[in-house]
Amino acid sequence: xxxxxxxxxxxxxxxxxxxxxxxxxxxxxxxxxxxxxxxxxxxxxxxxxxxxxxxxxxxxxxxxxxxxxxxxxxxxxxxxxxxxxxxxxxxxxxxxxxxxxxxxxxxxxxxxxxxxxxxxxxxxxxxxxxxxxxxxxxxxxxxxxxxxxxxxxxxxxxxxxxxxxxxxxxxxxxxxxxxxxxxxxxxxxxxxxxxxxxxxxxxxxxxxxxxxxxxxxxxxxxxxxxxxxxxxxxxxxxxxxxxxxxxxxxxxxxxxxxxxxxxxxxxxxxxxxxxxxxxxxxxxxxxxxxxxxxxxxxxxxxxxxxxxxxxxxxxxxxxxxxxxxxxxxxxxxxxxxxxxxxxxxxxxxxxxxxxxxxxxxxxxxxxxxxxxxxxxxxxxxxxxxxxxxxxxxxxxxxxxxxxxxxxxxxxxxxxxxxxxxxxxxxxxxxxxxxxxxxxxxxxxxxxxxxxxxxxxxxxxxxxxxxxxxxxxxxxxxxxxxxxxxxxxxxxxxxxxx
Amino acid sequence: xxxxxxxxxxxxxxxxxxxxxxxxxxxxxxxxxxxxxxxxxxxxxxxxxxxxxxxxxxxxxxxxxxxxxxxxxxxxxxxxxxxxxxxxxxxxxxxxxxxxxxxxxxxxxxxxxxxxxxxxxxxxxxxxxxxxxxxxxxxxxxxxxxxxxxxxxxxxxxxxxxxxxxxxxxxxxxxxxxxxxxxxxxxxxxxxxxxxxxxxxxxxxxxxxxxxxxxxxxxxxxxxxxxxxxxxxxxxxxxxxxxxxxxxxxxxxxxxxxxxxxxxxxxxxxxxxxxxxxxxxxxxxxxxxxxxxxxxxxxxxxxxxxxxxxxxxxxxxxxxxxxxxxxxxxxxxxxxxxxxxxxxxxxxxxxxxxxxxxxxxxxxxxxxxxxxxxxxxxxxxxxxxxxxxxxxxxxxxxxxxxxxxxxxxxxxxxxxxxxxxxxxxxxxxxxxxxxxxxxxxxxxxxxxxxxxxxxxxxxxxxxxxxxxxxxxxxxxxxxxxxxxxxxx
Numbered sequence: 015x016x017x018x019x020x021x022x023x024x025x026x027x028x029x030x031x032x033x034x035x036x037x038x039x040x041x042x043x044x045x046x047x048x049x050x051x052x053x054x055x056x057x058x059x060x061x062x063x064x065x066x067x068x069x070x071x072x073x074x075x076x077x078x079x080x081x082x083x084x085x086x087x088x089x090x091x092x093x094x095x096x097x098x099x100x101x102x103x104x105x106x107x108x109x110x111x112x113x114x115x116x117x118x119x120x121x122x123x124x125x126x127x128x129x130x131x132x133x134x135x136x137x138x139x140x141x142x143x144x145x146x147x148x149x150x151x152x153x154x155x156x157x158x159x160x161x162x163x164x165x166x167x168x169x170x171x172x173x174x175x176x177x178x179x180x181x182x183x184x185x186x187x188x189x190x191x192x193x194x195x196x197x198x199x200x201x202x203x204x205x206x207x208x209x210x211x212x213x214x215x216x217x218x219x220x221x222x223x224x225x226x227x228x229x230x231x232x233x234x235x236x237x238x239x240x241x242x243x244x245x246x247x248x249x250x251x252x253x254x255x256x257x258x259x260x261x262x263x264x265x266x267x268x269x270x271x272x273x274x275x276x277x278x279x280x281x282x283x284x285x286x287x288x289x290x291x292x293x294x295x296x297x298x299x300x301x302x303x304x305x306x307x308x309x310x311x312x313x314x315x316x317x318x319x320x321x322x323x324x325x326x327x328x329x330x331x332x333x334x335x336x337x338x339x340x341x342x343x344x345x346x347x348x349x350x351x352x353x354x355x356x357x358x359x360x361x362x363x364x365x366x367x368x369x370x371x372x373x374x375x376x377x378x379x380x381x382x383x384x385x386x387x388x389x390x391x392x393x394x395x396x397x398x399x400x401x402x403x404x405x406x407x408x409x410x411x412x413x414x415x416x417x418x419x420x421x422x423x424x425x426x427x428x429x430x431x432x433x434x435x436x437x438x439x440x441x442x443x444x445x446x447x448x449x450x451x452x453x454x455x456x457x458x459x460x461x462x463x464x465x466x467x468x469x470x471x472x473x474x475x476x477x478x479x480x481x482x483x484x485x486x487x488x489x490x491x492x493x494x495x496x497x498x499x500x501x502x503x504x505x506x507x508x509x510x511x
Numbered sequence: 512x513x514x515x516x517x518x519x520x521x522x523x524x525x526x527x528x529x530x531x532x533x534x535x536x537x538x539x540x541x542x543x544x545x546x547x548x549x550x551x552x553x554x555x556x557x558x559x560x561x562x563x564x565x566x567x568x569x570x571x572x573x574x575x576x577x578x579x580x581x582x583x584x585x586x587x588x589x590x591x592x593x594x595x596x597x598x599x600x601x602x603x604x605x606x607x608x609x610x611x612x613x614x615x616x617x618x619x620x621x622x623x624x625x626x627x628x629x630x631x632x633x634x635x636x637x638x639x640x641x642x643x644x645x646x647x648x649x650x651x652x653x654x655x656x657x658x659x660x661x662x663x664x665x666x667x668x669x670x671x672x673x674x675x676x677x678x679x680x681x682x683x684x685x686x687x688x689x690x691x692x693x694x695x696x697x698x699x700x701x702x703x704x705x706x707x708x709x710x711x712x713x714x715x716x717x718x719x720x721x722x723x724x725x726x727x728x729x730x731x732x733x734x735x736x737x738x739x740x741x742x743x744x745x746x747x748x749x750x751x752x753x754x755x756x757x758x759x760x761x762x763x764x765x766x767x768x769x770x771x772x773x774x775x776x777x778x779x780x781x782x783x784x785x786x787x788x789x790x791x792x793x794x795x796x797x798x799x800x801x802x803x804x805x806x807x808x809x810x811x812x813x814x815x816x817x818x819x820x821x822x823x824x825x826x827x828x829x830x831x832x833x834x835x836x837x838x839x840x841x842x843x844x845x846x847x848x849x850x851x852x853x854x855x856x857x858x859x860x861x862x863x864x865x866x867x868x869x870x871x872x873x874x875x876x877x878x879x880x881x882x883x884x885x886x887x888x889x890x891x892x893x894x895x896x897x898x899x900x901x902x903x904x905x906x907x908x909x910x911x912x913x914x915x916x917x918x919x920x921x922x923x924x925x926x927x928x929x930x931x932x933x934x935x936x937x938x939x940x941x942x943x944x945x946x947x948x949x950x951x952x953x954x955x956x957x958x959x960x961x962x963x964x965x966x967x968x969x970x971x972x973x974x975x976x977x978x979x980x981x982x983x984x985x986x987x988x989x990x991x992x993x994x995x996x997x998x999x
Contacts, residue, residue, distance in 0.1 A: 071613060314751075
């Protein structure tokens, strides 16, 4: 179902010397299965343990050791396949991918080559550009999803002349999700990964943690004249953030165009993205490409699933991001943009729903998305590690709703909450931020300001816009705590407007 | 003392249970035989002290009435089975002095049944060979000839030689293309390869995973049955292990074969086969007929493709299975200039010529552009061979063939000609490709006084019929000749 016919939006075309170009992108996303033990051994998959502390005899490739498939991982792969609206293959098979490397003790990776557990599917994405403009919905085809073992980790920088190997990660289950080359812009590619991440997180089949490398993408990029013949592609390995995905594609596409326009040709090769320099560089050329000599792993039987097993998983699927987005739009009356951001993953959605419960849905969405997500982003924190819980944020919104504080003061309270100074109520008390609604006090302050500025008071009668000056002075005098509506009302009376 | 080493396993177990002698006495007799048998080079590692301890512990268990199936029996283990704390090197330099921290399921089962382990037996390197000459620890000598060094067959040459020379009451072995049955035939012993999946492969150094199967080499059919009962059984750690009960096969030995249909495949008559082997096969037919069996001519039309298919599939799997011997975590490492150089030096020095040849063949047949022509086609042949047997089972209950196309040959005679060497497996590889059980029973001597075996092949999981028929063949052949002890 490769949609080669689709031509990118003109806004996504790249101007070259010889005219316009469009980018063709396909992704292979590796998502680590959220499983306590490895794909073919009982070793733990816990992150951050002592090097080589989670290595079984099987993982270390000891003589005579045999793999036994972890049923839970198979279940997670099927679940993910269902979440991708994909065909579940009742017959699949594990193959060996043979190559030598120090972090691959068996000398082969057990993967699925010819018969993957999940076949074709598709998901819809909504690309958003850097300015927050939502583009048209794009359907991205899923080619397949298969299970495979992760390799260990080689550490080259502990010693000048030795490489150390940590096998803790070796044998951990990965789902490789291969897209069709259906994306046409860096924004579409990152929207696709974000959507995938949302799906696996909603399903609980992968934690989607890109920083830990639990979700990472190999990006295939080529360029062509809009609607023209496909170009030669390069694969950029292991890109591990949405921003890097966009940067890598932008760089790579421009590199291709430059080469072609200078009369050169693109070599099909595997490249690395250097996030510090924002560049890609050659990792290995086609000539160095391995012949992996795939063949069915004779230590494992073919994976044969019962339809009832698949149906059982299907019946228990949680609400998926698309369904949740639709519900957020209808139940909370949110615009599509808000709904999409808030349903990008289960944690965000649950957080928002907790904040919105019994409160104004749009205000809750603004505070969650703009203030909280903004602050988290600035502090480089994940929502899971947010210093402001949904309860605390809700408490703040309650104080705005009951006029205890103004929206402006609320931002100050929020900042203090984010810095860990307590709940909204505690901060309002401690800082004396409670809004002044006492009419007597406000009248006194208004009178003082008018008395101090007789000329402006006279001018205001001619030019009512000058009331803004008086509001500002009163608010200043009250240190921002006076209720702005009340100040306005009293000023109009006293100034005779 | 020497009388104790001439007992069958069954008689030895019987003798201990009657209190005629202890495991310690039996074990000492066998240790003495092992020490006297060094010339045969059957063992890579001796574990005599361990055996003495085990024998003592065994006698204590027996005294408490806790005797297992193999209680106190001094046996030996092919050095392909990992044994906890005991050097396991698969006949290869590349494993160095590797001593596993774990015990293979097969030997663990036997230990649980009371086995006393005398040592680890020599074999062709990684079980790749038909003469035991590819071992990094030197060839094993067949006890049947004094004046000229003969091979005991392979790859389980150490197992066959040690049993034939009465150095142990029985031995474990493995069979990927005939490695139990051909050495049994060359040494006048009994060897059975059970149905694929009967014995767990966990902890046994892999050669070709889809073909490898453990089994015993023993002095009698009944001994083989007893040993196999202990070795077999479901193991969740091996995904290809069969979750079915292990029958009491020793009870099948001696039962009547009246009415049993024995198939004789015409394709197993090959050009250039010694007349004595054809004559022995004909004799076997007569013996089975006389025992009440019905003889049925059958056809296994794809037999001629079996050997080439085997020599594609087995090296392909081996090339991948042996990738783990890279000098990084255990065994030999020869430092090079960089990683690739270290790999190359380690594997060039660590592996012998035959193993390297098979890794090359296997790598070649799996390579892009050759996979379909070789590996895939070989798998298709395999399917045809399975079908051949399925068709045959409509007409017969077991199949009788020669075990090997010749008797034991001289050390060095075929070693430089791999094709000649590979032809040794011509009658045995079909059962590995089809996963069926096959047993070799010593049935006669050639004109030079060397033993010859006949093979019986059975339906998958029907070892019972096989033991019944093998036992009848054993009775009829009445093969009592032993090699004269020239070596100690």
